[in-house]
Amino acid sequence: MNRLLPERRGSHVSGPLPALLDVPASSPPPRNRLALRAYVTVVMLGGAIMLAAGLASSSDGPVDPARVALFAVLALLTELLPIRLLRGFELNVSLSFVFALLLAGGPGPALAVAAGAGVVADLLQRKPLWRGLFNGLQAALALGAGASALSLLDPDGHTRMFASPRDLPIIALAALVIFAVNHFAVAGALALHQGLPLTSLVGPDLVLHGTSTLMMVILAPVLLVASDHSLFLVPLLLVPVGAVYFAARALSERDRQAFTDRLTGLNNRAWFHEAASILIGDDGPAPAVGGRGLAVMLIDLDRFKEVNDTLGHQVGDQLLEQIGPRLSSTLAEGDLLARFGGDEFGILLNGVPDAAAALERGGQILEGLEQPFPLSGLSLDIEASMGIALYPEHGTDVDTLVRRADVAMYLAKESRRGAEIYNAGRDPYSPEKLTMLGELRRALEGEECVLHYQPKARISDGVIVGAEVLLRWAHPLRGLLAPDAFIPLAERTGLSRSLTLYVLERALKQCRRWHDLGLSLTVAVNLSVRNLHDGTFPRDVRRLLDETGVPASSLQLEITEGTVMADPTRVSRVLQILRNMGVEIALDDFGTGYSSLSYLKNLPVDELKIDKSFVTTMCVDANDAAIVRSTIDLARHLGKRTVAEGVEDQAVWDQLAKLGCEVAQGFWLGRPTPADDLTRVLLQREASGPALLA
Numbered sequence: 122m123n124r125l126l127p128e129r130r131g132s133h134v135s136g137p138l139p140a141l142l143d144v145p146a147s148s149p150p151p152r153n154r155l156a157l158r159a160y161v162t163v164v165m166l167g168g169a170i171m172l173a174a175g176l177a178s179s180s181d182g183p184v185d186p187a188r189v190a191l192f193a194v195l196a197l198l199t200e201l202l203p204i205r206l207l208r209g210f211e212l213n214v215s216l217s218f219v220f221a222l223l224l225a226g227g228p229g230p231a232l233a234v235a236a237g238a239g240v241v242a243d244l245l246q247r248k249p250l251w252r253g254l255f256n257g258l259q260a261a262l263a264l265g266a267g268a269s270a271l272s273l274l275d276p277d278g279h280t281r282m283f284a285s286p287r288d289l290p291i292i293a294l295a296a297l298v299i300f301a302v303n304h305f306a307v308a309g310a311l312a313l314h315q316g317l318p319l320t321s322l323v324g325p326d327l328v329l330h331g332t333s334t335l336m337m338v339i340l341a342p343v344l345l346v347a348s349d350h351s352l353f354l355v356p357l358l359l360v361p362v363g364a365v366y367f368a369a370r371a372l373s374e375r376d377r378q379a380f381t382d383r384l385t386g387l388n389n390r391a392w393f394h395e396a397a398s399i400l401i402g403d404d405g406p407a408p409a410v411g412g413r414g415l416a417v418m419l420i421d422l423d424r425f426k427e428v429n430d431t432l433g434h435q436v437g438d439q440l441l442e443q444i445g446p447r448l449s450s451t452l453a454e455g456d457l458l459a460r461f462g463g464d465e466f467g468i469l470l471n472g473v474p475d476a477a478a479a480l481e482r483g484g485q486i487l488e489g490l491e492q493p494f495p496l497s498g499l500s501l502d503i504e505a506s507m508g509i510a511l512y513p514e515h516g517t518d519v520d521t522l523v524r525r526a527d528v529a530m531y532l533a534k535e536s537r538r539g540a541e542i543y544n545a546g547r548d549p550y551s552p553e554k555l556t557m558l559g560e561l562r563r564a565l566e567g568e569e570c571v572l573h574y575q576p577k578a579r580i581s582d583g584v585i586v587g588a589e590v591l592l593r594w595a596h597p598l599r600g601l602l603a604p605d606a607f608i609p610l611a612e613r614t615g616l617s618r619s620l621t622l623y624v625l626e627r628a629l630k631q632c633r634r635w636h637d638l639g640l641s642l643t644v645a646v647n648l649s650v651r652n653l654h655d656g657t658f659p660r661d662v663r664r665l666l667d668e669t670g671v672p673a674s675s676l677q678l679e680i681t682e683g684t685v686m687a688d689p690t691r692v693s694r695v696l697q698i699l700r701n702m703g704v705e706i707a708l709d710d711f712g713t714g715y716s717s718l719s720y721l722k723n724l725p726v727d728e729l730k731i732d733k734s735f736v737t738t739m740c741v742d743a744n745d746a747a748i749v750r751s752t753i754d755l756a757r758h759l760g761k762r763t764v765a766e767g768v769e770d771q772a773v774w775d776q777l778a779k780l781g782c783e784v785a786q787g788f789w790l791g792r793p794t795p796a797d798d799l800t801r802v803l804l805q806r807e808a809s810g811p812a813l814l815a
């Protein structure tokens with residue numbers, strides 16, 4: 122008979138699919154605890170009344186004690202061999218024997234055995250007493266209802282055997298009653314226990330459970346006729362039943378394995394998908410979820426590869442096995458946990474009202490991982506990054522939510538901020554961004570991206586010594602786009618190489634033109650993070666220098682600290698190659714990254730560009746002034762040049778001159794403009810002698 126699922130042993134939120142929303146031992150009390158208690162009490166009371174009434178009614182027909190005993194024993198034995206189904210239901214064939222008992226011995230023994238078998242089976246499997254009582258009494262309730270239906274439909278049925286074909290409809294109707302009471306009693310309890318909408322539990326197994334109930338009940342008269350002939354025939358009848366039973370069990374076991382992660386015993390990605398779909402509902406939100414919100418979280422361990430590489434895969438595996446219990450100890454009833462593969466885990470939190478709440482819960486979950494992990498004599502500290510996508514804001518289906526949580530996770534890794542909420546504006550794969558990506562690709566093939574040049578002036582005499590190239594995208598519909606609007610997109614989607622080469626080629630051609638006009642300027646080109654991660658970049662630079670005939674010393678490449686820090690050894694090697702060619706390297710936005718001073722000493726760069734956030738305000742903010750002053754000192758001691766960017770007024774220019782800064786760049790000297798505009802100004806200056814460009 123159908124019954125409530127057992128509590129999971131230990132504290133893993135893992136294992137078989139029926140344990141869909143099974144709870145770790147340390148979880149907080151269910152939100153529906155009171156309602157669940159009331160519900161369970163009512164069902165049990167109903168079952169107890171049924172049982173008492175059954176026992177009080179005496180059977181009119183002849184009762185064979187040996188037959189009653191045989192059916193009772195078989196009912197109990199089969200009760201012990203359940204087949205677990207999806208969503209927490211269990212099936213077993215004991216109903217056939219209990220129903221046969223009802224026909225053979227009247228409601229008294231049948232109800233007693235149904236209730237007793239439920240309790241005993243649960244106790245033998247070490248389930249809590251209340252579950253055993255609930256399962257036993259709800260079975261008695263269902264069977265009692267079936268017995269009542271039977272005696273209503275056929276008042277003198279108890280005096281004869283149900284062995285003629287015209288009895289079949291009556292038996293089928295009784296089976297329907299048993300099924301309905303049983304199915305809804307258990308579904309109701311599961312729904313309250315797991316915090317799920319009733320519809321999500323009643324629907325999916327309805328047909329399977331209904332037909333199997335019918336088949337088991339219909340077997341009862343066969344058992345009865347056989348036992349009437351000889352009691353030994355009854356176990357023989359079990360042979361085909363057993364064959365079907367074991368096949369079904371094997372199938373359900375295989376299903377379960379398909380949903381389980383072998384290494385950790387946690388549920389796997391496929392399970393997560395299934396379970397989360399049930400919660401969300403395929404056609405919009407499930408009623409119980411509506412208004413409460415869900416959060417899908419993806420957790421990825423930081424530097425897990427290092428653990429594997431340095432301590433070995435065995436230790437890595439041990440670590441992964443310990444992650445599940447840690448994570449589940451911070452989850453509540455109704456939350457889901459699964460291992461997605463590798464060092465990636467998925468969580469679904471049920472009932473998260475808003476982003477702030479999701480971040481708070483996310484923080485707690487990550488904190489749970491902060492305690493060191495004891496691993497074969499070592500104590501290992503682990504950090505993790507988490508991406509969060511909220512239902513329904515960021516998606517209304519599991520695929521979208523997981524994909525967006527994944528995007529957020531990568532941002533969390535980049536920003537090293539632990540947990541990040543999905544942000545459509547930073548999603549390279551959102552539909553708008555995908556459109557833009559296609560347009561950008563075409564823009565780089567055509568001439569839609571334009572280069573603007575911002576002058577750099579030597580502070581000692583005001584002479585323009587170079588220009589920084591700043592990219593703009595003349596978008597046909599959206600107008601002139603600033604680089605921040607599209608460069609991050611290009612960087613995250615593998616377009617950064619073509620973008621940089623596009624800029625580099627045009628910048629060098631322009632530089633050539635200036636040299637031909639007698640204007641000896643350097644051009645500074647900004648690089649993207651990935652440019653220096655591939656060793657082919659210096660070759661591209663060499664080729665373009667050769668093609669344009671620009672001397673390497675007229676080219677500067679600007680990189681940020683982030684570029685270096687992403688892969689210090691490789692980047693340093695590539696930088697060294699470029700420098701050996703004669704190209705100058707500038708460290709951009711200096712002061713905003715995290716590179717350490719000892720690092721700087723060994724970094725192959727020629728120039729530090731002090732970030733504009735310090736320069737612009739250095740005359741009004743003493744701290745900024747101090748930072749600028751110390752950076753200039755530091756650079757001088759390291760033998761590097763300083764460039765101050767963001768010079769917006771004369772006061773800053775004068776101050777920089779006093780501090781001994783070499784080069785300045787900023788709106789006061791000139792905004793980024795198309796090359797021709799800058800050329801005109803430069804030629805005028807040639808004619809009229811040095812003067813600042815205002």
Ligand code: C2E
Pocket residue numbers: 575590591592603604605608621624646647648649679709710733737766767768769786787788789793
């Ligand atoms: P960046 O390299 O730090 O470029 C300087 C930015 O500061 C430019 O913004 C420039 O217009 C602005 N700026 C210049 N003088 C002043 C000033 O006096 N005051 C203020 N408040 N701002 C000033 P822009 O052109 O929007 O460029 C933004 C960023 O985009 C650049 O920062 C650079 O990191 C990136 N970028 C621009 N062009 C390229 C490119 O061709 N390739 C790559 N990879 N990145 C680029």
Ligand code: CA
Pocket residue numbers: 589647679709
């Ligand atoms: Ca720059």
Ligand code: CA
Pocket residue numbers: 709710730732733766
């Ligand atoms: Ca800068």
